[in-house]
Amino acid sequence: MRQRPLSPHIGVYKFAYTMATSIVHRATGVVLSVGLLALAGWLIAAASGPEAYAIAVAILGGAFGQLLLAGWLVAFSYHLFNGLRHLNWDLGRGLEKHEARHSAAIVVVATLLLAGAFIYAAFFAGVPR
């Protein structure tokens, strides 16, 4: 590729935790896109018959599969709340630095609460797996 001059990038800025909340939004989005593949696979297995569904249960019901499901619940909770933060910015609200730092903290706390509730319901509330 042609070498062109580049404008200053992330390295020139002092780290602020709102940077982390920004890149994590992207990362959780990609993680959830992978989850979409699992969702389709799960539905296709359920539509294909008991033998196919047993394979899906063996994969998603194993230790690694359960870890993935818990991870998707956390990723979803974060992407939901940070997405609401983005929609609020799109209305032109909350764009000041101190407001962005404040809303980032709210997103992290709300994520822990919602993901905790989902993980409790999924793994500890006695629903047979």
Added chain:
Amino acid sequence: MSLRSPLGKVLGRGSAKQGVSHWWMQRVTSIALIPLTLWFAYQVVHLPTANYDEVRAWVASGFTPVWLLLFIGAVAWHSSLGVQVVIEDYIPNKAAKVSALLASTFLHIVVVVAGSYAVLRIAFTTFSAG
């Protein structure tokens, strides 16, 4: 003097000539997904997912197939727009970038068609009390 109307000048701006449609649809799908994803996550964490018959009965019950189809469509659309931006941002090599964009587009379409077919097949072949 230009004979182009002000509207004609602003429609389809940007390097992809799509105007604001990508940005706008990302927001439209995100708003639709607030209730749909919360509904889906709530349902799935309370569903005995290891039980084949109970999962199929849930998929086929009431208006669940409608919500599932809307959910799959909105998620795939939103995901396709998001993954597109990630690919465009992080893959500088043009051949690799275009290949990845094509693969992502095709994969998302396959997910929508196959996932929707699975939901409909379960709905039309399972008879539940719900």
